[in-house]
Amino acid sequence: MGIQSIDPVIRNEYKVDVSTLYSIEPIGLGTPYVESLTSYISRLAHIHNVKVSVLIKRIIVKELKHESVRNKLYNQGISSVTQGINGFGDICLDYVQALEKLTVRNDIIYLTMLSWTSIINVRKIVDNHRKWCSACLDEWKKQERPIYEPLIWYLRGSKYCTVHKNRLSEICWNCSKKLMYLHGEIRMGYCQYCQEWLGETKNHKIKEAQYHVTSKEKALVNDYGLLLEMAPKILEVPLKYKSIIIIKEIKEELGIYVKELAEFFFVSPSSIFGWLNGRKYPSIDSLFEFSYHSNVKLYNLLTEEISQYKEEMNNLMLIIKAKDSKKKMNIKSRQFKKSILKDVLEKELESTESKSLADIRIKYGYAPVTIKKHFPNLYRKLKLKHKIHKDSIIKKRNDERKEALEKIVNDNLYEDLSLYLILQKLEISRSAGRINFSEVCNKISKRYKSYQLKMKEERKIRIIKEIEHYTYYLHNQGIYPSGHQLAKYLSEPACVLKPVFREAHLDLLKKLGYR
8 A cells, every 4th residue: 555666756857746645536526426435545545455444544644734633643533533424524625735745646535525615604515324215225235336426415405316216224133223424444335333235135125215305305416416516617616705795786676675685585584684794604505495485506506696586576576476475464453362262272182182382383373372372271271281181192102112112122122233223223312221121221221241251251261262172183194283373263352362362372381381
C-alpha cells in the first residue's frame, strides 16, 4: 500500500504526480447515484487489502489538518469522528482534502454535500447510520459490478430506491443493529457487526417490494438526485448572498406578506426576517418545502432567476387566494357553529369514542382556548375523558409488552441476545424498558451476563481441549509442540498468547518431558 516506486530524479524532471493510494475513480460521478465518501474509503481499503481502520489510522490520519480529529482517531477509534463526514463541515472537508492529496484526484468533493454549503444550510442533512436497497446490492453482485453505497441513500428523508421502488433498509436483518456508516470493519454490502450480506438471502427476502411512495418523498429524492448530479457540472456554485436574493425575489414576485411567505417555507416569520436581513440562511428543508409547493425544482431555484417561472408563481398566487377565501369562509362558519358548540361538546362527552381537544379543533374549527373560555366545565371533562382513554391505551400496550418480555424470560427465548437487542425487536426504547419493566429487564440482563460467562467457560474448555489434542498430535509426529506450531492448528490461533491458555500449554509440555 506504500508509495509507488518512481525515481525522485525522474519524478522531478518530468513533474510526475504520484499518488500514495490507488487513484480509483468514484462510482456514479455526475449522476444521482454518486457514491458516498465513506463508500469510497471502504473501496480504497478493499483494493489495498487492508481494513478501513488501518487505512484511516495509518495513512489518511497523517494528512488531516485538525489536531483534535487526529487525537480522537488515535485514542478513540474511527467511529468517534463520523458525524457529518458524508455531508458538510470541517471534518468532512478535512477528509476530502486528505483523500484528494493521497489519490491525486480533484473530484472527491462531489462524494459529499460540500458543493452546496455556500448557499444553503445543509446541517443534519445526512443520517447518522447506513441505509441500503437490498435489490440494488443483489443486482450489482449478480452483474459482478462493484458494490458501493450511494450518497443519496444516506441523505435525511431519503427512504426509498428510485430504481426498484423498495423502501431502504436501515437495520441488519440478521443482528437487528443499525449500522454506522464508518467503522473499522466496514465492507460495502455487508454488516460490519455480524458480517452478513445485506442483500437478499435464503433467510431474508425483501418484504416491502411495492412500498408506496408519496409525491413529497418522490420529489425530495428527485431534488437530492439533481443536486448530486449537477454538482460536478456547474461552473460556479452560487454564493451565500444568492439565497437572500431568492427570498426577496419570491416575496416581490408574489407580492405577499412575510407571514404568508413563511407558510410556504414551513418556518416562522422571524426566520424569514432573519434570511432577508442576512443573519441566517435557509435550510435545505425549508427550500425544499417551497420547491415542492411551487413545483420549481430545488436545483433550478438555487441557480436560476425566479422570473423564469411565471407560470409556477401564478399557480402559487392562486393557492394563496384560495387560502384567503377559505379563511373567510371558516370565520363565518365558526360564528354559525358557536351557537351549537355546547351541544357538540356534550355529544362528544357522551360518545364512546374519545377525541382530544386537538381532534375537536380539527373537526369543528374551535381552538382549545376558545372552548376553555366559553365552556370551562366541559373543557375539563373532555380533557379528563381523553386522559383516561390515553392512559388505558398506554396500560394495555405496556401489559402486552410486559407479557412478551416475561414470555422471553419464562420460555428462555433469545438467550444469546442482550437486553438492548431484545427491546429493539419489540420496538421498545431502552428508557421505556428500564422505567416500565425494570424487574423483567433486570432478569434479562442477568440472564445475558450468565450466558456470556457460560460461553466464556465453554470456549475456555474447548480451546484447552484443542491445545491438548494438537500438543499430543505434534508430539506423536516427532514435532516439538511449540506455541508457533500449535497456532497453525487451533481454531483461534492468537489464544496461545493469553495467560490462561499459555499456562495450560506449558503444563502439557512439562507432562511430556520438555520442561
